[in-house]
Amino acid sequence: MNRQATRDEVDNVIRHVTERGFQPIELPGTDRLAIGVLGTNPSQIRDAVVVLPGVMDAVPVSKPYKQVGREWHPEPTVVEVGGVSIGGNAAFAVAAGPCAIESRDQLLTAARGVKAAGASLLRGGAYKPRTSPYSFRGLGAAGLGLLAEARDETGLPVVTEVLTPADVEQVAAVADMLQVGTRNAQNFALLEAVGTAGRPVLLKRGLSNTIEEWLLSAEYIVSHGNSDVVLCERGIRTFETATRNTLDLSAVPLIHSLSHLPIIVDPSHATGHRHLVPSMALAAVAAGADGLLVEVHPDPDQALSDGPQSLNLAEFSALMQEVRRLGAAMNRPVEPAYDGAMRSRMGAG
Amino acid sequence: MNRQATRDEVDNVIRHVTERGFQPIELPGTDRLAIGVLGTNPSQIRDAVVVLPGVMDAVPVSKPYKQVGREWHPEPTVVEVGGVSIGGNAAFAVAAGPCAIESRDQLLTAARGVKAAGASLLRGGAYKPRTSPYSFRGLGAAGLGLLAEARDETGLPVVTEVLTPADVEQVAAVADMLQVGTRNAQNFALLEAVGTAGRPVLLKRGLSNTIEEWLLSAEYIVSHGNSDVVLCERGIRTFETATRNTLDLSAVPLIHSLSHLPIIVDPSHATGHRHLVPSMALAAVAAGADGLLVEVHPDPDQALSDGPQSLNLAEFSALMQEVRRLGAAMNRPVEPAYDGAMRSRMGAG
Amino acid sequence: MNRQATRDEVDNVIRHVTERGFQPIELPGTDRLAIGVLGTNPSQIRDAVVVLPGVMDAVPVSKPYKQVGREWHPEPTVVEVGGVSIGGNAAFAVAAGPCAIESRDQLLTAARGVKAAGASLLRGGAYKPRTSPYSFRGLGAAGLGLLAEARDETGLPVVTEVLTPADVEQVAAVADMLQVGTRNAQNFALLEAVGTAGRPVLLKRGLSNTIEEWLLSAEYIVSHGNSDVVLCERGIRTFETATRNTLDLSAVPLIHSLSHLPIIVDPSHATGHRHLVPSMALAAVAAGADGLLVEVHPDPDQALSDGPQSLNLAEFSALMQEVRRLGAAMNRPVEPAYDGAMRSRMGAG
């Protein structure tokens, strides 16, 4: 407020703030009165009050997100997914598997392979969002059944995408972790639904989401009661067409400085090209990511979806060895430790 | 196929295409055999077959969208919304009203004002998508009731946004036109739901959607049986921060050349600044748009949402006069014709 | 400064400001001292002083550009180019001609044609910037000679691009207006060179320049003594690939609100497609632009550069008729008035 602001002017501001559903707090100072506003979208309230009589200025003093911010929650959150920890000082976590579940054989082969190579979670899409209505949309409920079977056999917790609020209950009945995809990153009804689903959530960054918008989407989930959110950087849309998207690895240290939530990296969707995936996976380790999400297919050239960006099992196994070596150099172990015996057993399965 | 391709190689390609759910057609030529594929996502099938033995190349010969394309439907579609025609040779259509419905008084004042100024449709949000979970989210069902009341009084058909499939039935019971917002432009479950809702749909371009992706989203709606789709250009996300988004007016002639669907322009969200709205509205008329979507608020400085980009009633009335003058010069009349008597009657209401 | 700031702390800030080459001014208030800084790049000085003892905050109170800003120069600048006025209340000015000068016959045919159709300036490239070192680079000095000849015959002032400081004198000896291209928009040595060349300058917006950066580039020219600068919006680089660039027409009203300099629009480079040029040209008129820059070629399919985006003479003539009709509706005449007699004479030439 201005130094000369009258009591009426102060009350007028307080009334405006309250009417908009925010909580005003008077903060008297030696020479002027400040009015703090809690729970706000700063730009909205600023627009509204800055024009009122007696107001000197309206300054956003805190981030628009609260519960996901580091400011009020400095300790890193560790999210538990079916026994696997992600974030903080937990081991580096790798989720791998096919973009789309195509068949029992395809999924089980992939699951055994990625486990043998050292993945800690299995990814696989039962419901697929597709830009064209004529593309393969996934096996749906049948795919969920195959995921459960793959988990039973390998012990790997499973992460799979949910596309719409109506499917959340069904998917949550099987999945250890619910994935919200890039095109749904601001589907607020879906964010609210997974916020009450009782399962950890993997929240991909929207194709053109700023860091702030992304954290606000996470805030939707957390503010509905679900604090088990893992963020996933998967590339943003830019002018460059040589890659499918532009992987914004600086999001890793940025998110770590702004938020207590874990962040993992998806080099497959980010680059769109198999031969770029290993370099970007290693760069993610070095940047301090808490894990990876990698597309792996037993036979990428036959994949119904995203074949050109999928690694085969041998390529993934080679990548995991490099990830482990780099993780060791970064003092970030990758669990489970490589187990040659287990691997040959799996390879024979 | 290569000129030397064997029958086995041809059959192998046909089997691959069929397995992926597409329909192959043999097109024998004098020196080689071509295989046409219907109903396809070109990039997917290309990736799959180009590696097969005997294949020379895989060339996309048609657009990935079919039903919304001009190629197979050269005549422009005219969409009827509660008696108002949009597209083709119909009059230039202006939908105007507040971003969010805040109260009975606010909505009715806006409705009377925009009608008096010459708008043909009333827009107003009952359910608002908000980046932050702490922002005002709209009046919901109560807002829908107010929309119905405003329509009853003014006779203006109403367009309002629907956020999630579960709300479609409720919103469609009131709205003359369902709006799918920019953040839901690739919410495929919602696109399918409005595809069977029996109401015309206003499909906004996604924040970072290419023209092709946008038309594919329209294809989702049309392929579910609803051919009454109007596209709305509302700015795309770019590096420029002086405007809220960058209005891509070249989308107007581009869409007209690629698709038979009507396209209107939203200069309010595109620019984010009230003083830029009139110029961009007029530019949209000159570019050949079929209409406008304009945010108008009786008292923009008190608006709960998007105040800085809303016109007040006097500004909107002045804009409409210029739109009419320009429309006349472009041989594109703006209905209904200006009616001074009606206007002063309304102004007194 | 803080309310408790000591005289030493104030002097320390003043010393820092002075050392950086800026001019500090003490602005004593009732409860604290403010220090104004003239001639500054706000971000630089802010970074430097905000960390000093006794400083409360550093707030940019004015735009980083001065001489090109409206704030200190509210009247629009009218730039005279060889007898043609651009900006303010001057007639709408159209510069047209081929991207590259290819031959005497090509240039003279184009010059006669665009004059007959109503263009007021002739454009044509003698020195061409090309992304690849293997592309046609223009006729150079020979092209300048042809430009002079075309001017002599048609009376149209000529605008042509200059690529590097060493060429400025030679080009300025012929050209009525020097064009600085999009890839040189932040070639500061070139901006300085044209700032002392004694010729009006057409400054294209850089491919990824913000409005502020663009005005700062204009400030380079003006601050070197040349106030005859016309800005040219020609599309910015975005994720959309359906057009060559994305035409940002909102730049027209934005520039008019921020600066007194004229702004014209180049719909040819912006869209990259001939069939989109007329719509965007008309949209530019409606948006309030001061003129157009249009690529016209007697035989676009034979053009050595930018053929797909060039109009032929008949298409340009048809466009000019629409521009005139729209200009009349906008109260913005397009000079010279259409002269049927002259035109048929030219057509027979």
Added chain:
Amino acid sequence: MNRQATRDEVDNVIRHVTERGFQPIELPGTDRLAIGVLGTNPSQIRDAVVVLPGVMDAVPVSKPYKQVGREWHPEPTVVEVGGVSIGGNAAFAVAAGPCAIESRDQLLTAARGVKAAGASLLRGGAYKPRTSPYSFRGLGAAGLGLLAEARDETGLPVVTEVLTPADVEQVAAVADMLQVGTRNAQNFALLEAVGTAGRPVLLKRGLSNTIEEWLLSAEYIVSHGNSDVVLCERGIRTFETATRNTLDLSAVPLIHSLSHLPIIVDPSHATGHRHLVPSMALAAVAAGADGLLVEVHPDPDQALSDGPQSLNLAEFSALMQEVRRLGAAMNRPVEPAYDGAMRSRMGAG
């Protein structure tokens, strides 16, 4: 060509190709004739010939860049800069120093410090490109003298920016490596000038350059006789404002697959924030970069330019230890090896 193309039609195409300055080669096949075109900008020639009679299609079969491409030069290029090798199997090279040279003391302190920490080259700007004409533009020739002095004392080769062709000779007389900055990445006159300067060139990626455009800029330099080009990824311009630019680390493996030229990474300009620099520097090592360019200032808070993104000497020294550890894990040694004795000696200097 079509199978039925006549000899006249073939000759017509050949004439068109030749007229455009390209070299056509007839490639007769069993059923049709193909015409190969050497030294071309594919898009230009395609536009021109695809409309000619008898032409079936025009297909780009090779990259628009030749000499910088891997295709015809599979071995990685190793660039020698004052005795330091960059690229191929050479040690990981770190160039470090202040953005702008401000004083003898500042530069020498920085030079001693970065050498002690393990840098192999000294960077420092004598001529600074600045967005605003009112910002500090560097010490110019005096700065070059200080660079020479710093090299004499430390033995570190120096890299410094050159802004315009007229300065090339003067800068090349001192610098071991000439830097072409991001705003000059398509200043073709400058690229040609450094192409004949007899010094290795550090070519930064333009703010909105695609990978292909960047390689074409390198092709300008190489095609003028200078094959000692090192590319530098420094972030591209995107919608994200939380960082100064968006570091596109996928450019590292992409460039390595497309070109034989070395590529280094500048995490300082890319992020714009000191606290993000170390993570991105390490990510660059992991991505397979050939080196780093890091802004280091003895007292960043007093820097005249880019202070917020500069590391101080202690931060840089800590970073170098991590770079060495990671380089060892990647089998990419960082020379010179850490020398504690030398370092403490320097610290006492």
